[in-house]
Amino acid sequence: MRNSKIVLGIVLFWVFSLIMSGSVLAVDYEMKIGHSQSVKTPRHKACVYFKSLVEKETNGRIKVRIYPSNQLGTEAEMMETVKVGAIQATLGGQFEAASPKLLIYTMPFLFKDIDSVYSIIRGPIGDKIAATTEKNNIKILATGVAGGLRNFSNNKRPVKTPEDMSGLKMRTPPIDSIIKTVKAIGGNPVSVPYAELYMALKTGVADGQENPFTNMVDKKLYEVQKYLTIVNYQFHPSPLYVSLDWYNSLDSDLKAILKKCAEKMMIYNDKLNREATEDSFEILKDKMEVNYLTEEQRVQFIEKSQAVYDYYIKEGFFTQAEIDEIRTAE
Template sequence: MSIARRTLVAAAAALAFAAPLAAQAQAQAQDIKPRLIRFGYGLNENSNQGRAAKLFAEQVQKASGNKMKVRAIGAAALGPDTQMQQALIGGAQEMMVGSTATLVGITKEMALWDTPFLFNNAKEADAVLDGPVGQKVMDKLQEKGLVGLVYWENGFRNLTNSKRPIAKAEDLDGIKLRVMQNNVYLESFKLLGANAVPLPFSELFSALETHTVDGQENPYNTILSSKFYEVQKYVSVTNHVYSPWIVLASKKWWDGLSKDEQKVLLEAARASREFERKDTREEGAKALADLKAKGMQVNEVPVAEVAKMRGKLAQVNEGIAANVGSDLWKETQGALSTLRKQ
């Protein structure tokens, strides 16, 4: 056999041997499934939560080269915040976004964000939440089996009622006001003169409709989407509490990820934070305009009256300071003082 012929035969044999190996490698590649991440949230997919969860999922899939896939599951299909938190702690679920208020029973430092009139505006909230204080509070979660990635925005809470505009602190006297089943909210509004009534949110519209309660407090987006304009006449802009949401991961699950995978998730979470805050604020401004168009009377509570309300809540703040720790409280107030001098 000639040298040329022997070369051709050897090449053909090599190709014949390589073909099944290539096919096997391709089949194995197809069998490699992306890491599936269940990301639970409470609102529906058309909400600000839903839109931000969708963006987070897209960012993760793109940055990981399809090696990680987030399945965003809304409408509380995986349970309320408290149930999802426990699922994360146990390692039965990977990720979620929910209220910081529901974490207070797990990590007491989270009560910091329930402080009435803590922030004067969204700029202050962003700076503190994204700065050393916010990180310190998030880091406490790891002791309890959770990893905090970023804070999203629910929004500033404002008052509505069917009796009268709340233009000064005394206007709250005798108003039957529904509040969350949370001791800080109950004590705060009692001190402000309201008859604070704890009720589940699911019962609120009916209670307003039947005048079991006169009013309630929530961000504009919730007031609009819940159609409270049908049973309430007045919106009083108090911005009395800023409500953050927090993106969480299961520590059991997180610790099993590579550093690269953790980086992908953290960067995607930060991108979702910027998107969600902008989206929520734009939606809030539109919601307020819609509430006016639907006939609600809107008044802004003067700064001097807000200061009076804040002064009446000194003992609430003292209780929160004692609960979260004096060092954390002082650091928070110091950060706010610095921001307000700029």
């Protein structure tokens, strides 16, 4: 009996020593991340990178599990499950569901170029916008780019001014700021599910559409669209939304590590998106007639889209001062 106790004591001491040395690691927390895109996309590749960073930096105390392609539900459903803590994180849209303040990013012609986007989402203004989600039990650890700036295409005529948009049936996603922008600049919004976009353009249900270059290439829209207008009119963020209750349950050192890893993840995400955007444009410009706007033409679109700002400011989503702060900081 005495020998058994001695052996047990030695074994316990050995296990304790291994744990303290890091040779045996217990998983303290599980972090499930759901998103809507395929494993081939920059978003998923960024998640895989995040997983490797987190598990290494926390010595395995946080185990990250990734669920792509809507495995955990639609974007809306995943957002709700993050709010109640059923899963720990998600990436993607659902801006207003997280905080109406995030819609400020989607205002037309707010950013001059993608570098201007980076300077805001990675800086103090981006941090301030992200903090507004905490009232909905969501913590944004970092914000990246979702596919690049958005542009117009159509199969009727070159578009260089708002007058050229007149009468064009433009397919829009169910995003209010896009619908309002297309109306403001003279187009006729047509609601078509993304999965049906190609056929809608091919059959004439819609004359044109708006999307990042990467989406246009992925859907092979160059086969059913003739004219491409480089307008860079809108940006969509891709925040890493985390359950605030879960985040607050973490030790302070783990919180700091997650934040650091999320920031690195988004820089990698943005790099992948930038490369994909450039590669996609090379394909599009060989298959479509590309129209570049002069500064004077771009100003015409900006002036027409002011009505969109007026609406959101009047409804209290954000203030003119907040818009000015972003434009000044760029």
